[in-house]
Amino acid sequence: MKRILLTAAAAAVALAGAGCGESSTVTVYKQGQYQGKPDTAPWDKDGPFKGDKVAWEKAIRDRNNGQNEYTRSTPTAN
Numbered sequence: 001m002k003r004i005l006l007t008a009a010a011a012a013v014a015l016a017g018a019g020c021g022e023s024s025t026v027t028v029y030k031q032g033q034y035q036g037k038p039d040t041a042p043w044d045k046d047g048p049f050k051g052d053k054v055a056w057e058k059a060i061r062d063r064n065n066g067q068n069e070y071t072r073s074t075p076t077a078n
Contacts, residue, residue, distance in 0.1 A: 043055070
């Protein structure tokens with residue numbers, strides 16, 4: 001019984017020690033230059049806007065207005 005407990009404790013210590021190491025697999029920063037994927041503007045991506053910044057801004061404004069509780073809860077005259 002004592003041997004099983006010692007073996008289990010040794011295994012737990014070994015697993016805990018293995019999880020504490022830090023490994024570097026990819027270097028994305030190289031002395032002042034970012035080596036990752038370049039960012040693109042949201043309206044330049046494939047989708048409904050196809051480079052039209054004005055249409056993208058209008059869609060964002062309309063979406064924000066649809067989420068505005070003040071404009072949604074205002075009663076309209078019939």
